[in-house]
Amino acid sequence: MAAGSPLQSLQEEATCPVCLEYFTAPVTLQCGHNFCRACISQYWEGPDPAASCPQCRETVQQRSLRPNRQLANVTEIAKRLSLQAAKGAGGDGVCGEHQEALKLFCEEDQTPICVICRESRAHRAHTVVPIQEAAQEYKEKIQDRLKTLREEREKLLELKVTGEGKTQECLRQTQRERQKIVWEFQQLRQFLEEQERLLLARLEKLEEEIVRTQNDSVSELSAQISRLSELMGELEGKCQKPASEFLQDVRSTLSRCEKGKFQPPEEISPELEGQVSGFSMKTVALSETLSKFKANVTLDPDTAHPHLVLSEGGKSVRWEHTRQRLPNNPERFDAELCVLGCEGFTSGRHCWEVEVGDGLFWAVGVARESVRRKGWISLSPEGGIWAVEKWDGQFQALTSPETPLTLSRAPRRIRVCLDCDRGQVTFIDAGAEAPIFTFPPGSVPGGRIRPWLGVWHHSSQLQLCP
Secondary structure, eight states, X not given: OOTTOHHHHHHHHTBOTTTOSBOSSEEEOTTSOEEEHHHHHHHTOSSOSOEEOTTTOOEESSOOOEEOHHHHHHHHHHHHHHHHHHHHHHXXXXXXXXXXXXXXXXXXXXXXXXXXXXXXXXXTTSOEEEHHHHHHHHXXXXXXXXXXXXXXXXXXXXXXXXXXXXXXXXXXXXXXXXXXXXXXXXXXXXXXXXXXXXXXXHHHHHHHHHHHHHHHHHHHHHHHHHHHHHHHHHHHHHHTSXXXXXXXXXXXXXXXXXXXXXXXXXXXXXXXXXXXXXXXXXXXXXXXXXXXXXXXXXXXXXXXXXXXXXXXXXXXXXXXXXXXXXXXXTTSOSSSOEEEBSOOBSSSEEEEEEEOTTXXXXXXXXXXTTOOOSSOOOSSGGGTEEEEEEETTEEEEOSOSSSOEEOSOOOSEEEEEEETTTTEEEEEETTTTEEEEEEOTTSSOSSOEEEEEEEOSTTOEEEEOO
């Protein structure tokens, strides 16, 4: 609002010269000047009966105060006009106390104030600037902050894009590693098969050499036995003759006996024995390597559902329609038709094989030691179970309770490979030596893990292979 406007003049006329705020209960002195009743009374406090006007300093002999009702009405009108002007100029930027436009900004209190607030004790000592100037200053600061935030957002977007790129690259790398592992194991299987053929061929040659040596030894022994038998017969006959005839050519006979002394046949050479020992060592080493991972798994009868019947040695399980009368101990499954293995694993690699045959309803895998035993459970990693299942001819991996992953045709024998250190479970067709499905590394959390089997129909019987 421009200075000197009628509204501003009206506001000045309605302002007390002592408190600089709108008049409150205005009174008029003999000199004609007006003040708030409270302001003039406070100004005149003291024992001196004489008083003066705060504005013109004229002495007032009597403290008679005349209420100025007309000025009070004008003050109310000025307040209403100021409020209307402020709302028309910029919305509701009006001082709640004085009904004045908020034209100033207090830096200390960080709040907009009116011109009357500026002169009050609350803000008189504070730094005050025009509200538009303050708004412009803080707008610039906000713009600076916005610029910084935009830069930070751009950095985060770049990090997101970079992270997604790295994730995709890592996934591609894991896929390459998967293919590499499959290829390397194929090569390893081919190598082992070739080594098997080579070792068996060498062993066959070694057997032939041993048999040849044995046959040569037997032939030589037979020939020597025949010669000795002939010589013995000749000597026995000579001993039966008279002395004169017996003594004829006796030295020659004794000489032939010396020449006919037994000669031991050629034995198996040390080199041949060394080859046999070498094969024995290779066989022992191979057995030790394979036995490092093979686990001798048996089933725990204390965990078996009452409809499941275990063999005497705990190596097989089948379903029976008649429910057995078994104690309802805390370890026993009472809803799901399943059973745990006695063995629990916390580290290392362990493998075992299960003969599943042609059954239609079964599951093979592993479970947490703490898997829920009472009531229905989620047959999935969420429920603490990692397994493959055959349900009415459908072979699938139990990756989730709602959407299991469909697999190819179920084999007759499954090898379960548990790697506790990597948190991974792999299922292999033990007959074809082909991978079936793998729960990736980190899928199986730490803790004790046990073999787990499920049987849901009398047509299915699971057998743990020796």
